[in-house]
Amino acid sequence: MSAAKAEKLQLGDVVLASFQVGLGALGLAAGAVKKTAQEMRPTAALEEAKVIMRRLREKGQENQEQLKRFVDETSARLLERLDLARRSELDELRSRVAELEQRLSAFSAQPRQES
Numbered sequence: 392m393s394a395a396k397a398e399k400l401q402l403g404d405v406v407l408a409s410f411q412v413g414l415g416a417l418g419l420a421a422g423a424v425k426k427t428a429q430e431m432r433p434t435a436a437l438e439e440a441k442v443i444m445r446r447l448r449e450k451g452q453e454n455q456e457q458l459k460r461f462v463d464e465t466s467a468r469l470l471e472r473l474d475l476a477r478r479s480e481l482d483e484l485r486s487r488v489a490e491l492e493q494r495l496s497a498f499s500a501q502p503r504q505e506s
Contacts, residue, residue: 470477476484
């Protein structure tokens with residue numbers, strides 16, 4: 392074999408070896424990326440589940456608040472239609488009656504002046 396041919400073979404071998412090393416590195420990198428993606432998949436799914444749970448919790452709270460407002464408004468309208476007193480109104484009247492009873496009792500206890 393001539394020196395030029397041997398040099399071409401050596402250069403070709405170097406190029407081929409470099410190419411194979413590059414492909415091997417690429418294969419290792421692809422494998423590492425795939426492995427990392429597989430390891431992250433459960434984490435991503437867990438994070439996604441947490442986001443979904445938070446959204447469901449928020450929506451549940453919103454629905455609960457809407458339901459409470461609806462019940463309160465409906466109850467107020469019903470009480471208005473039935474012309475019923477609210478507990479706060481009854482408590483206020485009880486307090487007022489007790490005050491008037493005390494004033495009447497104090498007034499009745501005073502001696503009468505005859506004119």
